[in-house]
Amino acid sequence: xxxxxxxxxxxxxxxxxxxxxxxxxxxxxxxxxxxxxxxxxxxxxxxxxxxxxxxxxxxxxxxxxxxxxxxxxxxxxxxxxxxxxxxxxxxxxxxxxxxxxxxxxxxxxxxxxxxxxxxxxxxxxxxxxxxxxxxxxxxxxxxxxxxxxxxxxxxxxxxxxxxxxxxxxxxxxxxxxxxxxxxxxxxxxxxxxxxxxxxxxxxxxxxxxxxxxxxxxxxxxxxxxxxxxxxxxxxxxxxxx
Numbered sequence: 001x002x003x004x005x006x007x008x009x010x011x012x013x014x015x016x017x018x019x020x021x022x023x024x025x026x027x028x029x030x031x032x033x034x035x036x037x038x039x040x041x042x043x044x045x046x047x048x049x050x051x052x053x054x055x056x057x058x059x060x061x062x063x064x065x066x067x068x069x070x071x072x073x074x075x076x077x078x079x080x081x082x083x084x085x086x087x088x089x090x091x092x093x094x095x096x097x098x099x100x101x102x103x104x105x106x107x108x109x110x111x112x113x114x115x116x117x118x119x120x121x122x123x124x125x126x127x128x129x130x131x132x133x134x135x136x137x138x139x140x141x142x143x144x145x146x147x148x149x150x151x152x153x154x155x156x157x158x159x160x161x162x163x164x165x166x167x168x169x170x171x172x173x174x175x176x177x178x179x180x181x182x183x184x185x186x187x188x189x190x191x192x193x194x195x196x197x198x199x200x201x202x203x204x205x206x207x208x209x210x211x212x213x214x215x216x217x218x219x220x221x222x223x224x225x226x227x228x229x230x231x232x233x234x235x236x237x238x239x240x241x
């Protein structure tokens with residue numbers, strides 16, 4: 001009887017794992033389809049029916065995985081953010097990573113977003129307006145933004161260590177500036193792409209980082225020139241006595 005019970009338990013475990021894997025696959029497919037439909041229709045234009053039809057599932061599959069269309073949209077953002085953070089971590093941990101690895105990543109990210117991910121910025125802006133009108137979703141969107149900002153801030157701190165200088169202000173603030181400049185340039189590209197060079201967003205990241213390095217060097221230089229003065233004064237005071 002014990003052996004039979006053990007076999008039955010093992011069978012239940014295998015069945016649970018299979019169901020869990022199946023549900024994970026369904027969820028992943030819904031997120032993938034939602035990303036496509038959101039990009040084509042926008043947040044307000046995308047319907048649950050179109051998303052589930054494209055994924056090949058029923059509305060029941062949607063509601064068994066997501067509580068609302070907002071939850072699904074946030075899951076799409078999570079998938080994109082996870083991919084970005086993995087790419088950043090991989091770029092920084094490579095054995096061949098140079099002190100300029102962050103700049104190289106930001107440049108490649110800018111080019112990639114210009115050609116493939118511009119719709120994401122529009123979706124983010126559209127959902128941001130939705131959050132303004134429905135503030136109950138603000139904490140969830142803020143959490144996603146904070147995760148991206150924190151990852152970039154850690155990368156900035158790491159790269160500053162490799163370059164050998166201290167950032168002139170908290171890395172989190174620098175990350176916010178980088179994100180704001182990048183998002184702002186994307187919006188300008190939609191309005192008047194011909195007025196902006198194709199590589200401007202990539203160059204902007206480099207200019208910000210180099211400007212930060214230059215400011216840090218100036219602060220270090222001014223500090224080093226000011227520090228000897230007290231020593232000279234102390235020596236003069238000693239000689240006088």
